[in-house]
Amino acid sequence: MKPAFRDAFLSALVALGLFGTMIGLVTTTSPTGLTLRYRPEAVAIAVAVVFAGRLLFHLWHARHRPAPKAANAARIEMLRRGGKILAPALLVVAAILPLIAGRYYLDLGILVMTYVMLGWGLNIVVGLAGLLDLGYVAFYAVGAYTYSILSTTYGLGFWTCLPVAGLMACGFGVLLGFPVLRLRGDYLAIVTLAFGEIIRVVITNWVSLTGGPNGIAGIPRPTLFGLRFDMSGGPGTFAGFFGIEPNVTQRVAFLYYVIFALALLTNWVTLRLRRLPLGRAWEALREDEVACRSLGINVTNTKLTAFAIGAMFGGFAGAFFATRQAFVSPESFTFIESAIVLAIVVLGGLGSQLGVALAALIMIGGFEVFRDLQEYRMLVFGLALVLIMILRPRGLISGRTPSVALGTPKLIPTEQLPEAAA
Amino acid sequence: MTALLKLSGVSSFYGAIQALKSVDLEVHEGEIVTLIGANGAGKSTLMMTVCGNPRARAGSIRYDGQEIAALPTFEIMRRRIAQSPEGRRVFARMTVFENLQMGAEVAGNPDTRTTMDEVFALFPRLSERSAQRAGTLSGGEQQMVAIGRALMSRPRLLLLDEPSLGLAPLMVRQIFAAIRDLNRRTGLTVLLVEQNAFQALRLAHRGYVLVNGAITMAGTGAELLARPEIRAAYLEGG
Ligand SMILES: Nc1ncnc2c1ncn2[C@@H]1O[C@H](COP(=O)(O)OP(=O)(O)OP(=O)(O)O)[C@@H](O)[C@H]1O
Ligand SMILES: [Mg+2]
Numbered sequence: 001m002k003p004a005f006r007d008a009f010l011s012a013l014v015a016l017g018l019f020g021t022m023i024g025l026v027t028t029t030s031p032t033g034l035t036l037r038y039r040p041e042a043v044a045i046a047v048a049v050v051f052a053g054r055l056l057f058h059l060w061h062a063r064h065r066p067a068p069k070a071a072n073a074a075r076i077e078m079l080r081r082g083g084k085i086l087a088p089a090l091l092v093v094a095a096i097l098p099l100i101a102g103r104y105y106l107d108l109g110i111l112v113m114t115y116v117m118l119g120w121g122l123n124i125v126v127g128l129a130g131l132l133d134l135g136y137v138a139f140y141a142v143g144a145y146t147y148s149i150l151s152t153t154y155g156l157g158f159w160t161c162l163p164v165a166g167l168m169a170c171g172f173g174v175l176l177g178f179p180v181l182r183l184r185g186d187y188l189a190i191v192t193l194a195f196g197e198i199i200r201v202v203i204t205n206w207v208s209l210t211g212g213p214n215g216i217a218g219i220p221r222p223t224l225f226g227l228r229f230d231m232s233g234g235p236g237t238f239a240g241f242f243g244i245e246p247n248v249t250q251r252v253a254f255l256y257y258v259i260f261a262l263a264l265l266t267n268w269v270t271l272r273l274r275r276l277p278l279g280r281a282w283e284a285l286r287e288d289e290v291a292c293r294s295l296g297i298n299v300t301n302t303k304l305t306a307f308a309i310g311a312m313f314g315g316f317a318g319a320f321f322a323t324r325q326a327f328v329s330p331e332s333f334t335f336i337e338s339a340i341v342l343a344i345v346v347l348g349g350l351g352s353q354l355g356v357a358l359a360a361l362i363m364i365g366g367f368e369v370f371r372d373l374q375e376y377r378m379l380v381f382g383l384a385l386v387l388i389m390i391l392r393p394r395g396l397i398s399g400r401t402p403s404v405a406l407g408t409p410k411l412i413p414t415e416q417l418p419e420a421a422a
Numbered sequence: 423m424t425a426l427l428k429l430s431g432v433s434s435f436y437g438a439i440q441a442l443k444s445v446d447l448e449v450h451e452g453e454i455v456t457l458i459g460a461n462g463a464g465k466s467t468l469m470m471t472v473c474g475n476p477r478a479r480a481g482s483i484r485y486d487g488q489e490i491a492a493l494p495t496f497e498i499m500r501r502r503i504a505q506s507p508e509g510r511r512v513f514a515r516m517t518v519f520e521n522l523q524m525g526a527e528v529a530g531n532p533d534t535r536t537t538m539d540e541v542f543a544l545f546p547r548l549s550e551r552s553a554q555r556a557g558t559l560s561g562g563e564q565q566m567v568a569i570g571r572a573l574m575s576r577p578r579l580l581l582l583d584e585p586s587l588g589l590a591p592l593m594v595r596q597i598f599a600a601i602r603d604l605n606r607r608t609g610l611t612v613l614l615v616e617q618n619a620f621q622a623l624r625l626a627h628r629g630y631v632l633v634n635g636a637i638t639m640a641g642t643g644a645e646l647l648a649r650p651e652i653r654a655a656y657l658e659g660g
Contacts, residue, residue, distance in 0.1 A: 277527050277528070280520070280523070280524060280527065281524075281528070283513070283515075283516060284513050284516070284524050286515075287512075287513035287514055287515055287516060288511045288512070288513055288514075290507055290511055291507060291511040291512070291513065291568075291571075293473070293475060293495045293496070293499070294473065294499065294504075294505040294506070294507045294511075294572075295499060295504075295524060295525055295528045295529075295571070295575070296495075296496045296498075296499030296500045296528045296529060296575070297496060297528050298494075298496040299495075299496070400515055402516070402517045402519065402520055402553070403520065404519060404520055404523050
C-alpha cells in the first residue's frame, strides 16, 4: 500500500510541475494588452485527478495479478472467432454506409477510409517488410500533385491520372529505396523522415510547377464513366443521365465508393502478395536479413519492391485526396500525416490488415467524435493512444496468420514469443 | 575427384582489418570437410566470403568450375549452395513450416513436399512443431530448423557454421549423425565449421586448421586428430 501512495504522490508532484504553468496560467486580452490570469483551482483538480488515477491504477494492478498466460489459447481462439465476424461485419457496414449515414458521417467515412488505405499501404513497408518509414506522406504528396498538375494543365481526367499518380509515387519509392538499402532501424527512419521533408520543401519552393505555398486550386472531381456530378442536372451529369434530382450527397457517396474501392484494392493486393514468394520474402526480411541472404533472396530487390509498392498505394490515395479536396497545398503533407499513418499501423499491430482498419477507425473517427471537447481533444487522444499501448503493447491485433501451413492456418499469438515478455 | 569448391589465395577484409590471409582450400564432390580454429580465427568469415558477403578482395573462388567471387550473394546462393549461418537465424515470427518453405521457394525447388518429408524424417521433432513459431522453439530445435531450411533447397554444397552451438551432447551427436547420413546417402558435399573439433574431425573426410585468418594445417580427419599440436590446441579436455 505504501509504495502505491508514494508513487501516486510522486506522479502528482510531476503533474503539479507540468500543469502549474500549462493549466495554471491563462493569457487573456484586456484593454491594456495581454494579461496573465491564474487558475489555481484548475491545477488542484488536475493534480488530484492524477493522484487518484495513479492510486487506482495501483489498486487495480494489485487486484488483477497478471495471470493471462494460461487463458491465452482461449483468448486467441476467441479473438480469431471475433475477427472472423468482425471483419465481414465492418465490410458490410462500410459498403452500405452511404445508404444509412448522413452527409457528416459520409464525409467522416471518406476521411477514415483514406487513412485505412494509407495505413494498408504503409503496412506493406513497415508491417510486412519491417522497414521503418517516417516519410510516407511524401508519396501521398507525389500522388496528389501528380494528379493536380496533370488535370489542371493538361485537362486529363481522374481515372487517366490515377495510374500515373501511382507510378510516379512508385518511382519516388524506388528513388528513396536506393540510398537507404544499407540502412536499418533508426538510421532508416531518419533518412525517410528527411525524404518526406525534402519533398515538402521542394513542393513549397518550386512555385512555377506546384504553385508553392498557394497550392493548386480548381482540381476536377472524378466522373463515373464520363458522368459528372455537378448540380446543373443537365446532360452529361449523373443526375441528368438517370433523370433524378441533382444532390450533393450523390457526389459525396460516389467519392466514398471510390476510396472504398481503392482501399479494398490495396487490401486485396496485400493479401495476395503475402501468399506469393515476394510477400514471404518481405516478411523474412523483417525477421532476419542475414538469413535471407543465405537463402539466396535478392535483398536489394525485395526492399525496393516493398518501398515501391507501398509508395504506389500512397500515390493512389494522394490522387484521391486531391480530387476530393479539389485543392492541394504543401500544408496537407506535413510530418504529422506520416506520424498519424505510422501510428495507425503500429496501433493496429504491425502486419495485421484488420488491426490497421480498426486503428484508423479509432484514431481518425475517434478524433472527430471528440470534437466537442475542443482543446482537450488532443489530450484525450494522446491518453487513448497511451492506454491502448499499455493494454495491448503489440497492437490491437498482434497475431499473425501463417501464409502457408500444413493444415488450416491458425492465428498465432505474438505474446508467446520470448522477446515479447520483456 | 574434382574440386566442387576451390579457394585460391583468398583474402577478405572488414574495412582495414584483414580477416582472411591468402587462404587455399578445396572441397571435393561428396566430401565432408571441416574447418577448425580458435574464436576469431576467421572461420565464419571464410564461409561468408564463399557466399560473397564480404567479398573476397583478392584470390579466386571457383565453384563447379566457375568463378563465383564476383557474383552477388543471391546469385551464388542460387547455384545450389546452401548455408546455415552462425547463430541459427531462423525467421522468428514465421512458423517452422514457413521457415522450411522459404528455403525451398527461393531456390525454386519444384518438389517441396518430398524434400520437406525428408527433412521431417531427419528431424522428426520439426514435424511435430511445424505450426509453431520458430522463435519459440528451443535452441536445439531452432538449429534443426536452420539446417532443415538449408537442406530444403536440395543443395550440392552445404555450408554449416557451428551447427552444434549451444546444443546438448546427445543433440550434437544426433546432428552429426544426420550430416553423415545425408552425405552417405545422397552424396551431399559439406563444409563444416566447428568448435567441437574432436567430433568434427572424426566425422570429416578432411580438415583444415585456421589460425589468425591463415590456413596452417590440412589433412585427413584422422591425420589431424593424431597430431600433437592439434591435440594440445583444440582437443584438450575434449
Ligand atoms: N562485421 C565485421 N566487422 C568487423 N570485423 C569483423 C566482422 N566480423 C568479424 N570480424 C572480425 O574478423 C575476425 C574473424 O571473425 P570470424 O567471425 O570469422 O571468426 P570465427 O572464426 O568464426 O570465430 P568464432 O569461432 O568465435 O565464431 C575477428 O577478429 C572478428 O572480430
Ligand atoms: Mg564463427
